[in-house]
Amino acid sequence: MRTRTIRSVIYLAAGLGLITSIFTYLEAVEASLQKLCSVNAFVSCSAVANSGKTTLLGIPDSFIGIGGFVLILLVAAVAESRRRELLWPYLLLFVTTAGVALAAYFGYVEIAEIHALCPVCLTAYVFGVVAWGGAIALVLKVRAKARSRAEKNQVPAPAPGTPPSTPNEG
Secondary structure (H helix, E strand, O other): OOOHHHHHHHHHHHHHHHHHHHHHHHHOOOHHHHHHHHHOOEEEEEHHHOOOOOOOOOEHHHHHHHHHHEEEEHHHHHHHOOOOHHHHEEEEEEEEHHHHHHOOOOOHHHHHHHEEHHHHHHHHHHHHHHHHHHHHHHHHHHHHHHHHHHHOOOOOOOOOOOOOOOOOOO
16 A cells, blocks of 8 residues: 555544544533434433543543544644654554554443443544554555665675775775
8 A cells, every 4th residue: 555545544534533523522512412323222422421431530532532633633744744754653653552542441431331332432433443553554664665765775795705895995
């Protein structure tokens, strides 16, 4: 897969995740929106939103999602502008890995503690996983390109038995 395609997948997933996280916030402030994705007692945005368990260290989950997806977009943009630096793709991988870990925790809370699943939240989790997969692919691609550049720039070793050349011979 081309690097440009990988970057596009990351941008698309993070952008859609951001929109989904914003909608999750809007659900919290406008109760009528919760009815849009409440199918039954288990698949229910309102059951999750009204559980009192949708914060982490006092920060609403939707804010964590919004901030996380904005951070992914920013780091991805810097990684694209500094294509030869390995730091930024690795930072993107770190941020997306942290996001997937938080999504796994939030998913656990929804299923094990609230006994309900918010389909909008689940959608945001899926977009986070897609961005994470893109970050993994980007790191692998950038590492391969860096390795290829390093191999091209190496001076070939002298043939065995050939005396090393010294400057100013002669």
